[in-house]
Each structure stands twice: as C-alpha cells, then as structure tokens.
Amino acid sequence: MHPTLDSRGPAADTDGTGGNAPVDEARAALASNGVYFMPPETVLASLGADGPHWADWAAFAAHWDDLVEDPYAAQRGTRRLRRYGHFALEPATGGIRLLPHETFVQPEHTNPLYDAVDRHFEPLTGAFTDDPVLRAVLGLLGHLAGALDGTARWSVKVHPFRVIATAGGVAEPTPEGRHRDGVTLVSSLLVARDNVSGGESTVVTPEGRQLLSTTLRDPGSLLLNDDRCTLHGVSAVRPVDPARPAHRDVLVTTFTAT
Template sequence: MHADADAVPSSRAPALRAVHCLACTLARPRRHAMLPQLFRMEQLGLQRGFLDSVAAYAAQLPWDAYDVARRRRQVLQRHASILAPAQRALLEDDDAAPDAVWNAVRDHLPSVLRAALERIQPHRRRAMRKYDARRVSTACWQLQPLEDPHFVQPAAAARAPHRVFAPIAAALTYHPDTLRLVAGIAETIHQRCAATRLQLVLHQMLTIARGPGAAEPAPEGLHQDGADYILSALVIRRRGVHGGASRVYRGSAGPLLLEHTLGEGEGLFQPDAGSPLWHEVSALHAEDPHGEGQRMILGIDAHVLSERPA
C-alpha cells in the first residue's frame, strides 16, 4: 500500500500487507510463547526516517493532565484528615475528572500545602489512536482508524480506569509506516495465537526529564496493562537522558527475565494479560542537571476479538 502522509485520509479502511512481523523460527514455539521479545524497527520493515516523522509531532502532543491529577491526589490522600467528607469522597472517586478534586479543595487548603500542589507540573505529553484490524487474506490486514478517545486500563490500579486522550494526528495515523507498524504487530500476534480480529490502541508518549528530578515514563511501577499483547515501547527519540530501563519479570514477585535500556529504533513486544509477564520502566533523569532531556515512544495495547457472527 502506498499512501501520502499529507493527504486527506479516506474513510475506507486500508488493507495493508504485513510483509514483516516478529515471528521467528523456534524448535518449540509453545515453550517460548511467553517470553518477551526485543527487536529492531527494521524487522517490521520500518526505515529510520519514520523516527523523524513521529518526532516531528512532539510539540503538538497535549500534556497528560492525569499525571498531575494523580500526583496531587497522592499528596492529598496523605492529608485527607483535613478535608471535608464530600471532598474525601471525591478524592476516592477514580472516575472523577482530572481537575475535579483540585477544583473542589484548592481554596480550602492551607497556603503551604496549596503552594506545594501548585508546583506539580506535567512531565508527559501523549496522544492515542485506536484501530480495528481484520486479517482479510494471508498476511494482509484491513485497518480502520477509530475516533474513540476513551481509554480504559483496568489492570493499572495506580491510574484512573477511565481516561480521555487527544487523537494522534491524522497525518501520522495514516502514515504508511504507522500502518506498517500496526499491521506488523497484528501479524505477529496472528503467528502466535491465530487471531484474525484485533483492536489495537496506539500510544504516542513523550516523557520530559527536567533538572535533578526524576521523571516516570510509567508511574504505575511494576504492572500488567490488561491487553492480550503489548508493544510496551518502540523508542522514537532518546536525547539527553539516562535511565528508562525496561524490565520484565515472571510474575509480580518473580525473577527478572529481561532488563534492557531501549535505544532509538528498538522495541519490546510481549504477551500481557493471562501471561506470567509483568513489566516496568525505571525513572528518567536529565543528563544536564540544569537542563532537560526527553524520551518519546510508540506503544501498542492489542486486544484479541472474537469473529463477528456471519
């Protein structure tokens, strides 16, 4: 499939042949099915120019308001005794809008605590796009980008279960290499479990590390995402930072299976829900204590769907 990234996208679902996937010849596939897999972008047929194409949208990514709300909520929970009953109830409401708790309590807080909470700043920019995917012939996937902005990640207890994110830019949504990435991951999943219908949630996320402080790429710590398979990260940009090591464990308290700091163009794919694999990413720190650094990734949560009745 050939597409012009600057063209107005068609409403028709594109069919893309997934020439590349991460399937590999194994003597005992079932034995290896639960292992995480490191890869390079070239294995999915992606060229280095794709990194620049994705990174070009950095300034357009909205700040993640949920990060600020989560950190303020954690501080307020330590001071819950000074809040009114209605405010405490709102504090425990996971479905509350990001600013709901802050707006309800801000004017009633001691000045020192209010000032400390006001200093909390966002450190991640992000956007999201969902795709419906159907395998229509051998290694050929029909991809339908969706307009649904809602994201639910029930397996990540440290985050509100219902969130709304801005869409990934249309030009990037329909970019040939974006579609190639999504189709390649879809075909990889098909090679592992014979799935022919998927919903894939593509995340674009930029984490900013400032000064001497730490920035968390994944604030929930060791976790599962709740999707059947995940591309936990394909690193697009990594500039002026250290840290950000990807770690995969067997179980929430089991042995470390993999630890690797992904460089630009490197990715990590693995089964998630229903598997024994748990993952985390260590904090980022700016190399210049007086400046800032950044790490941008694409991630995918892939959910296997049943075939629709004929």
C-alpha cells in the same frame, strides 16, 4: 516510498524464501518465552525505514512534537505528553481501520493507579494516523501478535508518549510501577531519546521472576511481551546534562484479541 506491510506479514524478505527470518524468530520466541527484544536494525528494515528511507522515520518521529499534556501523570509529579487512538486490524485481510475516538479505560485488576478509571486524552492527529510508518508498525505488530492468538480481529490501542525530566528532578514513564494492561500483546517502540539517563524496561512473571531487562537506547528498538502472563515497568529517567531537559519518546501499542 514504503513497501506494503499488513498484518499477514512483513514485506521485507531477508532469507530469500518469501518470509522474514528475524521476524519469524521473534514470533517463535514471543510465543515460547512471553517476551522478546527486537533490535532496531531488524525493526527498521522490516518497516522499510532504514538506509535511504531514514527520512521517513524522521518525519514519523516529528509527530512527537505535536503531543499534549497528560493531566493524570501530572497529578503524580511526572510531565508526560501523549495522545491516544483506537484501531481495528483484521489479520485475514490486513485491513487497518481507525475507530471513533473514545475514553481510555483499562480493565479491572490491571493498572493499580487507574483501575477501571475513564481517562480522557486528545486523539491522534490525522497526519499521525495516516503516516505510512505508523501503518507499517501496526502491520508488523499484527504479524507478531498472531504468534499469541489466532483471532479474526485485533483491538489495537496506540499511545505515543513523551516523558520529560528537568534538572534536579526525575520523571516516571510508568508511575504505576510494574503492571499489566489487560490485553494480549504490549509493545514499546523507542522513537527518540535525548539527554536521558535511566529508563530501564523490565518484564517479570506474576511471581516476580525477571524475564528480561533492557534499556531502549536506539530509535527502532522494540520490546514485546505477552501481557496475559507477564508484568512490565520502566525505571525513572533524568537528564544526563542537568542544564538541558531530557525526553524519552516511545510508541506503546497494545493488541487485544476480540
């Protein structure tokens, strides 16, 4: 069973003081630098999905086998599977509520490919929205997002992605290139990576100065950036072994202060 984890803070107590020192460090770094990479051992421990609870993470990762084709990415030559869901999170109570399904629209002057375009994606499955690991992830991210804004309510948009590359080809996790999402916090959580070369994540200032560049390789690796003052993008992926397809599974979650 997972420990209770809500937007008021992670359940894990790693320093004996009632807090979580690595998560507090992440909050401070995110607030001061606008970007932070949280290593998988810290993330999984905070979620209660490490060690003997690894089976819980494996069950969570299995939801990526139930994603559906993204027709908009296909128009750009990339095979990408996904679903989409919208939640509300209240920091004061830790409450997380699934909102009615809707079209996905990014604000104007953020994503150059889909600027203010209505996109229709299949909803998250009930099994996914009820998964305790997902709920723990949203609680952890809510606590981290609190370092950027003291809002009374977060609008939380959840995007599980699988990008697939085959022999002789590449796939673009972010075909729009470096971009903003028009939110407060953007997070990318690596769920699985199989037979993949490439996929380097980069965060830069609006002027193009690089703040961080890293390749999410191990399950549980988490990249966070303040979307109000940064741009982000991911390089192309391709198979290591051309005889087998490659896939990169990521959970992208955004938080917007409302």
